[in-house]
Structures are given as structure tokens and as C-alpha cells.
Amino acid sequence: MNTHKVDAIIVGAGGAGLMAALYASKGGATVAVVSKLYPTRSHTGAAQGGIGAALGNKIGDDPNPDKPIYHAYDTVKGSDYLADQNAAKVLAEEAVDAVLELEHMGLPFDRTLEGKISQRRFGGHTQNFGEKLVYRACHAADRTGHMILQTLYQQCIKAGVRFYDEYHVVDVLINNGTCVGVVAIDLNSGEFHTFHGKATLFASGGWGRCWQVTSNAHSMTGDGAAAVFRRGIPMQDMEFFQFHPTGIFKLGILITEGVRGEGGILVNRHGERFMEKYAPHVKDLASRDVVSRAIYNEVKAGNGIQGRDYVYLDIRPETVNRYFAEAGESKRIDREYVEKKLPDILDFCRTYLGVDPVVEPMPVQPTAHYAMGGIPTNVNAEVVIDANWTVMPGMYAAGETACVSVHGANRLGTNSLVDLVVFGRRGGKNIAEFVKSAHFTDLPADADKEIKAEFERIRACKGKTRAYTLRDRMQKLMNDNVGVYRTAETMQAAVEGLRELRETFIKDLHVDDRGKRFNTDVMEAWELENLLDLAEVTAVSALNRRESRGAHSREDFPKRDDANLLVHTLAYREAPSLYGVAAPEYKLNMDKKVDLSLAADDPRFAPKERVY
Amino acid sequence: MVDVTLRIRRYNPEDTQNRKPYWQEFSLKDCHPSDRVLDMLHRVKWEQDGTLALRRSCAHGVCGSDAMRINGRNMLACKALIRDLFSPVPDSVKIQVEPILGLPVLKDLIVDMEPFFAHYREVMPYFINDDPLPANGRERFQTQEDRERFDDTTKCILCACCTTACPSFWANGQYVGPAAIVQAHRFIFDSRDKATAERLAILAEPNGVWRCRTIFNCTPACPREIEVTRAIGEVKLAIQRGTTEGIIKVTEIKEVVSNS
Numbered sequence: 082m083n084t085h086k087v088d089a090i091i092v093g094a095g096g097a098g099l100m101a102a103l104y105a106s107k108g109g110a111t112v113a114v115v116s117k118l119y120p121t122r123s124h125t126g127a128a129q130g131g132i133g134a135a136l137g138n139k140i141g142d143d144p145n146p147d148k149p150i151y152h153a154y155d156t157v158k159g160s161d162y163l164a165d166q167n168a169a170k171v172l173a174e175e176a177v178d179a180v181l182e183l184e185h186m187g188l189p190f191d192r193t194l195e196g197k198i199s200q201r202r203f204g205g206h207t208q209n210f211g212e213k214l215v216y217r218a219c220h221a222a223d224r225t226g227h228m229i230l231q232t233l234y235q236q237c238i239k240a241g242v243r244f245y246d247e248y249h250v251v252d253v254l255i256n257n258g259t260c261v262g263v264v265a266i267d268l269n270s271g272e273f274h275t276f277h278g279k280a281t282l283f284a285s286g287g288w289g290r291c292w293q294v295t296s297n298a299h300s301m302t303g304d305g306a307a308a309v310f311r312r313g314i315p316m317q318d319m320e321f322f323q324f325h326p327t328g329i330f331k332l333g334i335l336i337t338e339g340v341r342g343e344g345g346i347l348v349n350r351h352g353e354r355f356m357e358k359y360a361p362h363v364k365d366l367a368s369r370d371v372v373s374r375a376i377y378n379e380v381k382a383g384n385g386i387q388g389r390d391y392v393y394l395d396i397r398p399e400t401v402n403r404y405f406a407e408a409g410e411s412k413r414i415d416r417e418y419v420e421k422k423l424p425d426i427l428d429f430c431r432t433y434l435g436v437d438p439v440v441e442p443m444p445v446q447p448t449a450h451y452a453m454g455g456i457p458t459n460v461n462a463e464v465v466i467d468a469n470w471t472v473m474p475g476m477y478a479a480g481e482t483a484c485v486s487v488h489g490a491n492r493l494g495t496n497s498l499v500d501l502v503v504f505g506r507r508g509g510k511n512i513a514e515f516v517k518s519a520h521f522t523d524l525p526a527d528a529d530k531e532i533k534a535e536f537e538r539i540r541a542c543k544g545k546t547r548a549y550t551l552r553d554r555m556q557k558l559m560n561d562n563v564g565v566y567r568t569a570e571t572m573q574a575a576v577e578g579l580r581e582l583r584e585t586f587i588k589d590l591h592v593d594d595r596g597k598r599f600n601t602d603v604m605e606a607w608e609l610e611n612l613l614d615l616a617e618v619t620a621v622s623a624l625n626r627r628e629s630r631g632a633h634s635r636e637d638f639p640k641r642d643d644a645n646l647l648v649h650t651l652a653y654r655e656a657p658s659l660y661g662v663a664a665p666e667y668k669l670n671m672d673k674k675v676d677l678s679l680a681a682d683d684p685r686f687a688p689k690e691r692v693y
Numbered sequence: 694m695v696d697v698t699l700r701i702r703r704y705n706p707e708d709t710q711n712r713k714p715y716w717q718e719f720s721l722k723d724c725h726p727s728d729r730v731l732d733m734l735h736r737v738k739w740e741q742d743g744t745l746a747l748r749r750s751c752a753h754g755v756c757g758s759d760a761m762r763i764n765g766r767n768m769l770a771c772k773a774l775i776r777d778l779f780s781p782v783p784d785s786v787k788i789q790v791e792p793i794l795g796l797p798v799l800k801d802l803i804v805d806m807e808p809f810f811a812h813y814r815e816v817m818p819y820f821i822n823d824d825p826l827p828a829n830g831r832e833r834f835q836t837q838e839d840r841e842r843f844d845d846t847t848k849c850i851l852c853a854c855c856t857t858a859c860p861s862f863w864a865n866g867q868y869v870g871p872a873a874i875v876q877a878h879r880f881i882f883d884s885r886d887k888a889t890a891e892r893l894a895i896l897a898e899p900n901g902v903w904r905c906r907t908i909f910n911c912t913p914a915c916p917r918e919i920e921v922t923r924a925i926g927e928v929k930l931a932i933q934r935g936t937t938e939g940i941i942k943v944t945e946i947k948e949v950v951s952n953s
Contacts, residue, residue: 119806121851122748122756184832187820187885189840189847196834221847227755228847235819269799298751334753428918429753432772433727549739593743596707599800602743 082529083267083274087113087243088516090262090278092250092305094120096226096498097480098284099233100505101462101512102242105280108513112242113276115265117249117300120234124286124298125501128226129425130339131201131218132502133495134180135173138197140216142411145200147215149173151208154685156496159205159368160453160489161631161641162688163318163649165676168485171460172496172503179502180219188232190221191422201422202342203494205368205693210685214366218495223337223425229498248274249604252532253281253308253476256525260464260476263308264529266536268604271597273529279519280512282477283309283456283464284505289322290608291616292449292564293556296328296335306455306482307611310618311659314466314473315651315670317484318454319615320623320633323492324565326372328448330391332433336426336445338494340394341365343422344401344414347376348393348442349384354404355392360693367693370491370632373447377565386444393442396423447565453492453632454622455484457651457673462508468651468673475519477512479504486649489675490631535660539606544589548606551582551590555609555616558582563620568637572624579617580664586613587661610660621667622650643688649673695775695782697721699733701745702791704798714798726776730763730788734770734802746801754916757852761802762791767854767914793857795866809853812869816877816895821888839884842942846879846924848917855911855921861904868904869896871911871921878924882937889937897932905929 089105091098094116106112116123137147152173157164184190184198191199200216208215221228237244245265252264254275262277285305289297310316326347327336341347346365349355359375360367367375380390395401402413416439420427423438430436430443456478457465464476480501487500558578562571586609594602628642629635648671656665680686699721704714719737731749738745749759752771759770764778770790776782796804827833849872856862856870877896880886896902902925911921931937941949 118750118756118758119810119851122750122758124751124756126850127751127753127755178830181830181832185826187822187880187883189843189879189883190832192835192837192840194837196836198832222844224755224848227850231847232820238814239819298756300750332753425755432754432774435727435776547739547743591743596705596744598705598707599746599803601746602738 083272084277085113085274086277086521087111088279089512090115090276090281092263092281092283093123093285093480093482094118094244095123095284095286095480095501096125096229096233097501097505098282099230099237100502101282101284101479101509103233103236103240104506104509105512106240106242108510110513110516113245114242115245115248115250115263115276117247117268117304119246120244121230123230124301126227126230127298127335128229128498129223129335129337130342131203131220131225131495132180132229132498133203133206133217133493134176134219134499135217136177136180136198136200136219138193138200138216139195140193140200143216145216147208147217149177151210151215152176152206152217153679154210155206156487156493157679157686158211158691159491159493161491161691162643162647163486163489163630163675165486166679166686167676168460168487170679172487172499175503176499179499179506183229183232183502186232186236188221188228190219201339202366204338204341204366204372205493206495214363218339218342220339222421223339223423226498229502250285250304251308251607252529253312254525254528255312256522259474259522261522261524264532268599271600273533275524275528277521277524279516279521280475280477282462282479282508282512283482284478284480285482287452287481288612288615289449289451291555291559291612291619293560294328294331294333294446295449296325296333297449302608302611303482303615304608304611307614309456310614310654313653314456314464315653316454316618317457317649317651318486319619319652320626320650321453321490321631322449322619323369323451323453323632324373324447325369325450326376326447327394327445329429329433330444330446333448334429334433335448335450336394336429336443337423338369340396340423340426343396344405345394345396346400346404347372348395349379350386350388351384355379355384363693368491369494370634371693373565374634376447391444391446394445395442396438397440397442451492451497452481453484453486453488453490455482458483458485460485460507461511462504463511468670475522477508479508490633531659536603536607538661539590539592540595540600540603542590542592544591546585546589547591548609551586552609552612555579555582555613559616563623566634566636567623568635569624572620575620576617576624579613579620583613583617584663586610587663618652618654618667622652622669625669626650647675647688649675695724695726696785697724697733697775698785698787699737700787700789701737701801703801705744705800724775726774726782728775729771730761730773730790731759731770733788734790746803748803755850757850760793760852760854760857762793764789767793767858769852769854769916772916793853795857795863796853806853808866809856809870809872812873813851813876815869816873817888817892818876818880820880820886822885824887833885835884842884843879843882845919846875848919849875849879850917852916854914854916858910858914860908860910861906865904867900869900871905871925874902874925874928875919875921878928881928881931893928893932896928902929902932
């Protein structure tokens, strides 16, 4: 058996993983970063618009006063009051320092005329508790995530962090109630490796590939979340999955909210700026759930472009300037400005659509984007396994795969990047402290036996159905039934459909590649197994929540129910065996109350109707 | 709709029937001119032959996983559309796909990236400035002009399209290659960074910038449209002058020369 013994194992090398690795390493821990991708391929690199922090840098003539408490307020309101307010406070306060630290690490932010970090407007980010839009999103053109990923990887190289690139983590090891490591496959050799550590942090990203139209990379298959879920850790708030309003029509490729932050607007087939109806105050810069529902409603009313299921996003300078003038703003933009501020989205549209956004509007539709739910943690990135905040020793999580919860029922734009630097850093710091006094707990006997057996089973499959066919069906099923709007009927149909797919996966899967080296055929089947598990718990959790809140919009329960449901969902999987189970049972716990600590001192944080 | 014949360079060290790399053709009906080469490779893998091995992730040109040699030119498979390869698009086309050159092939389109990343690490690809931070804990200031100076090279996604398009790199794998120089340029021309001399010294070594013969293969290969050859040229100039001061951008030459 190939065994590696280190203080800290970091699963995933995106922003959260690299930040945690850096801080654990700086704190004196020996660290192994284990990732199925080369670190610079991680999906953090696809984040575009910016990272929110209340720096309050003056923008042009605008003095732009900003405070972390405003950012916390916007986060809580954006979350439709499901965020834990203590966590939202940590996020907003530490965002300032975290962004400045990224600058000190060399991150090339765009600059203001004074030479400070440039900030732009973003959906749901306001001054003075919703008074007016604020410039809060610190950015490097429209490749902010790329620059964060590069900068953190660079710093990890500088710090001598040890990387296991293209090692795919497939199982988590728990012994005597303590997390003791993971099992990974070296993709190049096909060999299994066991990583034995005092602390293991999951920063393995989301699972947007459960849906057909998604902004997510092919790799976003929730491997880490699925592995811990099978081993008895609950998934929290899985019903809340964000649909970003502006994905490129059909392709799902993300068009940053920064387009609207720079003045872009959404229009329907009649040329009407329809967001004025849905969010009269901040219009196109309302929260993402609000804008996605608005697009859906426009399409349903026959107002989609050519009567189809998309609308236009317009960043043409003449359009933007007309609305700036109408709003009495002095700012004007020109073609050069758009080219400078949004080069990548112009490139995407020109490459994939043959559309030049400077001269014609972009066709967009909502795209599956971000998991608000995931592995439950406290603000120290420690994984908590029940409604009483009981910590699983040695297990940590941060970033999209974790649920702190700072995003509640709907994440604000820019807050994913804030989340990963703030809580990745906290995770790394806490791990460095933890491993100083903690001892290694033994590995369980035959640590890799079960997972090896499952891979041998998949590798030998000689059925008739390819993983691709099943994945395609799953993605359509989720798009149609667990999308922007849901009802009991659609979610029930999803659960049943997923069970059928799971059965086919067990009984009739076909695999071509029997080899070991880069057997991506088997790995894709494995990723599908993870997606099926996460899709099912998403549908089950959604069916169980009889209200509409944030990204979870039920046509049969259109109202929010604060009296009964100001709580987090904890979903546990109970199955006779780990893999290939025909129909796992789920235990849904609704006892974990939302933290309302800010509201206790300040009534402005108390749940109320959400108007933008 | 287009019929595509995809001619793929195959190699699998575990394949006892084929000890050496070989070409294999796959037919795909009803492709769309806007289909990406990645879409077609996926169709082959998902519908015809699951053993085909390739790397890919984001599928929209920002992660850098799927650099390949397509019809003889380095591209990202996710940014190479049929309509960009053929203009106008005929009813049937043949597209040849092979691994990038100059790095050992591990399986099919997957190459060993380690030598590439080793060169990357050689150029100190990280920000260095040990001066005290601003007393108020805030950001270091940088003018918009100073930020603009190295904007182009911050776009690099380390896909290796440039380095593996370079004949000098093919001839001598010890050469750090264009991508590593681009990464070094990003710091050398950053007004906040303090390790210019160290980086220039590394790149002044025989396997540094002087192996570049200004062949220009790297520039059109870059999927991020970085002016790679120019970046290398600027580093060469900085080494010769012993400073980055006064090295002007191509766009400024006319203005400067006519004023002198």
C-alpha cells in the first residue's frame, strides 16, 4: 500500500484549498495538497467579476463610503435570511483584510486614478443598509478568479507546499469518530494511495454538473462532498443551488454580473428593461435568484427573444450611456472602456456565438452556477455533524463544498471568492494550531478495501448503457425538475427518475477502458456516481422544504415560512452499503436554527420581506 | 451540418497490440460549424470509444487543460471551432488531433506536464517584496500606467500552447520556454516587485531567453492572445540594459522616436 503520512491533507487546489495549504504550511504543518487537476486548472480560475470587500475606495467623483457591517447586511438579505449571521459578520469583516493580503501577495488588481484597488458595483451590494448601490467588488478586469488562483498557487510554490497533482480523492477515512485521511487514485498510474493525516480539509468544489445548462467545468462533480456524505457526514441546505441569471444561451458559459455592474441591462423581445418591474430600486443589480426568476417569468409570458427561452444582455455603450443619463449619473463609457474592463466576456461571445457585445446584445439564460449548501462547518472551517454543532475531529471544509453558512438560500455575487479566502485562511490557521497538539489516529483496517472493490466493479462493467447516456439523462431531469422553479410533482419526478438512473448505473453500466493509466472512462463513471448521489439528496432536501426562500422557489409554496423554517436542512444518508445502493434512505433533520445574533442587537438584521 | 472525420494520434503503453503510437480515424455525422474540437472528442469518447484519453475541464478557454495540436497548430480544443478551422465550412471536413510536441506522451492526447511546470518554477514565479507594508495595512499603490505595463502577461493560463509550439524548445528541452518567460515578465515589469535582478540573472543563463530565435510560433499559438514574442523581447532588452526602465511598448515607439 502506498501510504503518505503528513500533518495536514488538503483535498482540492482551488482558492480555498490553496489558501488553507498556505496558512497550514506557514503555521508549521507538513501539508499535502491532493487534487485531481493541476492547481491552475481549478474552477476558481473561471470566476470573473470581483471579490467583495468594504474598502470604500473612492471611485471617480464618488466618495463611496463603505463598511463591513453594510456588506454583512447585504449578505444576510441576499441569503433570504438563511445565512448564519455570526458567519456573515466574519465574512464581511475579514474580507477587507483578506483582499488587502491578496494585494500584498502581488495580485494585480485594477487601479483607481489614485492607485488604489479599483472596485465596481455588483448585484445586491449596497451602502447604508440598502440605501444605494456601492462600489465593492475589487477586480482584475473580468478575470479576478484567475488572478486569485494564480497568486495563491505562486505563493504556495514560494512556501514549498507539496502538491500531489492529478491524484483523485475517492474516499475519506474515519476511525473512532475521527477523520484520519483519504484514499486517492494517482491518475497516471492508476494506483491507490492512502494519505494519513491529523487533519483533512475538503476544498473540493461544487457539483454544477448535475444540471444540463451550467457555468461549471466538466470537473465540478462534487467528489469530496459525495465521499464524506457516504461516510455519514450530513449535507446541509442542499436544496439551495444558485442559477446565475446570465449564462450564454445553450452553452451556459458565465457572463459576469460585472457586465451589469458596469451598466449593462437586461431586455426582453420588446426591448423593455424588464428588471424595472421586478426590482424597481436596484433593477438589473438585484440578487441573482430575483433576476433568474424574472427571466424565467418573462420567458413564460412569451417575452423571450423570438418567443424562446432567453433574453438579451446589453452592454453597448450607447445603451448604457442612455440609462446613465436617465438616472442622472455623470459616468459615460465607450468601446475602449468595455474592451478594457470585460475582455474575457467579449472573447467568449465572439468565439462561441460570433456575437460582438460592443455592437449587439448577448443572448443569455439562467445557468446552474453555485452550491450554497454542502458540508456543514462552523466559522473555524471545522466540519460539524449535527444540529448541536458537534465537531468531527480532524475534518475541515472550506469554499464551495462547505456550508458555513454565509450564503444561506442565495449567494451574493463576489461572495464566493470572499468565502474561499476568508474561510480557507481560517481553516489553514486552525489546522496549523490543531496539528501541534493532536496525535495521529490509526488508519482503519483495510483502509482502501471498499473503494478498491467499487473501482474494480466499475472497471469490469459490461452492460449496455454508457455513463454519458446516464449523465445526460440526469442533467436533463435536474434542469427540468429541480431548476429555477419547483413543485412537489417535479421534485418527486426527479427523485424517481434519479432512482431509475441509479439502478441502471448498478445493473447495466458499460465501460470500454479496462486499463489503469489515465482511465478517464472509469473516472467519468465514478464522477457520475458522485453526481447521482448529490442530485438525489438535492431533490430530497428540496421536496422536504415547503416554502420558497432564495434560490428554492416552489410554485406550490410561494411564501417564505419564517415561523417554521428559519432552519438549516441536515440530510443524512442511511444505506446498507457505501456504493451502488439501489435506494438509500434519507434522514432529514430540521432542528438546526439559523444564527440571528446580529438581529439580536440591530433590528435591521431581523428577517423581513426582501425588496430590491 | 458537417460530417467530420477526426484523425486522432493514439498511444497507450498498456496496449499490447500497438506498441507504437498510431493514427485512428473516427466519423462523426451532423456536426455544427460552431462545434468545438472538444465537443467532437467528447462524442468520440462518449459514443464510440471510451478508452480515448484527454484532459479537459472548463471547456471555455480559461483553465488551460486541453492544449492540443489541431491540424498542425497548437490550440485549446475548447476554443477551436469548426468554423474557425475552415472558412467557408464545407459539407465534410477532416480534422487531425495529436498531443502537443516536446513533452513525453503518457496516453493518447495526455502529455507529461512536469517538465513544463519545472521550467515555470525555475523563474521564481511569485511576487517578491520584503519592504515593510504600508503602515495603515492598506494596499500598495500602483498607478494605472504601471498596472497596464504588465497586463498582457497576467493573462497566462499555463496551457503550454506557446512552449510546445517553439522549435527551440523542441530542439532543446532544457530551454525554459516562452511560458516561463511570460510568467517572469509578469513580475519583472510589475512596479511593486523587487526581484527583477534575480529573475533577469536566471533568464540571462544559456537556457534562458537567448535560446529564443524570435521565430514567432508562440504568439499565434497563445489562446489568450498574449503577445508572447514581444514579452520575450522586452525581457531580452531588460537583460542587455540591466534595467526595465525606459523599455517602451511597441505602440509607443512612433511617438517616442518622432519626439526625439
